[in-house]
Amino acid sequence: MSRTDDAVVQLIARDARVIAGVEQLRFFPLAAVSGRGNPAIADAIARAAVDPAGSSILSGTHPAAVALAEELLALVPARDPDAQRRVYLGHAGTDANDVAIRGCRHATGRPRVLAFEQGYHGGLGSAQGVSGVHVAAGAQADPGVWFLPYPDRYRPHTGDAATVVDDVLRRAEAGLAEGTTAAVIVEPLQSDGGLIVPPAGFLAGLRALCDAHGAYLIVDEVKVGLGRTGRTHAFEHQAVVPDVVTLGKALGGGLPLSAAIGPAAVLDEPTASALMTTVGNPISCAAALAVLALVRDGATTRSAEERGAELRSQLEQYAASGRPGAERIGDVRGLGLSLGVELVSGREDSTPDPLLTAKVAYRAWELGAVAYPVRGNVLELTPPLGITAREVERAAAILAQAIDDAATGSVSDEQIAPYRGW
Structure with missing residues (x-):
């Protein structure tokens, strides 16, 4: 469903009125209205x-x-x-x-x-x-x-x-x-x-x-x-x-x-x-x-190892690419499909950049991918274990674009202000 769909907008507004804040950890206006599980x-x-x-x-x-x-x-x-x-x-x-x-x-x-x-x-x-x-x-x-x-x-x-x-x-x-x-x-x-x-x-x-x-x-x-x-x-x-x-x-x-x-x-x-x-x-x-x-x-476990290696490799390639946001990646790490991308103010001084990380997460959501900030300046990537190689490629492309866009100012402080995260 479109992220601007009226029903989704209304659902998010209703959620804000009735769901307790003590159980909310929100980084962008995400609403899941349907899905398909393992048969x-x-x-x-x-x-x-x-x-x-x-x-x-x-x-x-x-x-x-x-x-x-x-x-x-x-x-x-x-x-x-x-x-x-x-x-x-x-x-x-x-x-x-x-x-x-x-x-x-x-x-x-x-x-x-x-x-x-x-x-x-x-x-x-x-x-x-x-x-x-x-x-x-x-x-x-x-x-x-x-x-x-x-x-x-x-x-x-x-x-x-x-x-x-x-x-x-x-x-x-x-x-x-x-x-x-x-x-x-x-x-x-x-x-x-x-x-x-x-x-x-x-x-x-x-x-x-x-x-x-x-x-x-x-x-x-x-x-x-x-x-x-x-x-x-x-x-x-x-x-x-x-x-x-x-x-x-x-x-x-x-x-x-x-x-x-x-x-x-x-x-x-x-x-x-x-x-x-x-x-x-x-x-x-x-x-x-x-x-x-x-x-x-064992098929999902093997897939997690293989797809995780592909996703990590593609993110490392982006980090070395010279694109606008590439130098903001300090580290890419993880095991299988539990990966982290640490975002910094610049690769030389490696100062953590939580504001950029929040903006990247928000921009990735706008583009169609979910990544959560943890410890302030690390993007947590934990996609479904059944993710395909094509979906991995698309996810890496979205994340790269989101980092580029956030690093060049396409996400404002006002856009992320309602989403306090941790």
């Missing part, structure tokens, strides 16, 4: 809706929830194949991470959690309190959290990309050595913190430190798991096996569903301490089973 997922949802087996797993169980938990245990590797593991089924990454954190604290009797600056693990409760991006924006920090810098090779906190991992691990060891840390929670690729791909050895170093000091390693795969990075799990890029893995977003195929997979000691006790009426409902579980069938097939 296998849609069929699974329709069949489950016709004959749903109950409404949840709160006071009983049903086949789809048990089957989904079994599938997840088979899909997510175990550190100890002989140890019992469990699956928590929830609604969103927020509650999956909240349950994982509370479970690790209960299992160890320890209060501290090590997390990372500019990390994101959820929008409520303990998950929000250990999310560096929220705390930096003014949210209340969890009483037991200790934030560490996330290793960024483009903007190393040490001033030297070669030393960032060693420095972070040294800080982590200092916290773990006190014996009060229940868990380290980490994104294998920091999304809202700027699409930062950690250097080799980072996750393995955290794994070794957790083992040495009796803490759990929670890897948050909510945003980047299930094939998006070109691997089934993003932590596979660094060849580690976490204690607890959290999943969400793609898991439900568009429906609210999340999961935490980890040791029984973490997810069994205290009994009935994470209750929500519709968790594990049969319709969401049916969708997830269809999603996992696609993941097992």
Whole structure:
């Protein structure tokens, strides 16, 4: 539908009058009025809706929830194949991470959690309190959290990309050595913190430190798991096996569903301490089973790796092209179809340029592509895993044109003023 269609304009105006601002993160006047999903997922949802087996797993169980938990245990590797593991089924990454954190604290009797600056693990409760991006924006920090810098090779906190991992691990060891840390929670690729791909050895170093000091390693795969990075799990890029893995977003195929997979000691006790009426409902579980069938097939994961490489290559070619906005690209990075484009005032001084980034996102929307600013000056690119090579080429062309246009003044401050983003 046209972006100037009267119905869309009216919908956006109605939205502004009735939807709570606390749940809005808007960068341009986007309204989705229709769409097409994966036929296998849609069929699974329709069949489950016709004959749903109950409404949840709160006071009983049903086949789809048990089957989904079994599938997840088979899909997510175990550190100890002989140890019992469990699956928590929830609604969103927020509650999956909240349950994982509370479970690790209960299992160890320890209060501290090590997390990372500019990390994101959820929008409520303990998950929000250990999310560096929220705390930096003014949210209340969890009483037991200790934030560490996330290793960024483009903007190393040490001033030297070669030393960032060693420095972070040294800080982590200092916290773990006190014996009060229940868990380290980490994104294998920091999304809202700027699409930062950690250097080799980072996750393995955290794994070794957790083992040495009796803490759990929670890897948050909510945003980047299930094939998006070109691997089934993003932590596979660094060849580690976490204690607890959290999943969400793609898991439900568009429906609210999340999961935490980890040791029984973490997810069994205290009994009935994470209750929500519709968790594990049969319709969401049916969708997830269809999603996992696609993941097992592997075609979407391979496509994410191939299309991601193409998109990154085309953006790098634009950055080297000499076009009007090319010198405003400081870095292009990512894994699979989770990519970031860092925009700067100029390549020589690499000063972050959040205003330009907001204008590029707005202009890209006008031209027909969706890209979200994160960490102020990074464009987050997370297209559907089924994107085609032709669509990748078109997306790269739109983004290049949007950067050129924004860099040469085609988007005014007034146009982006209503969209505050983060």
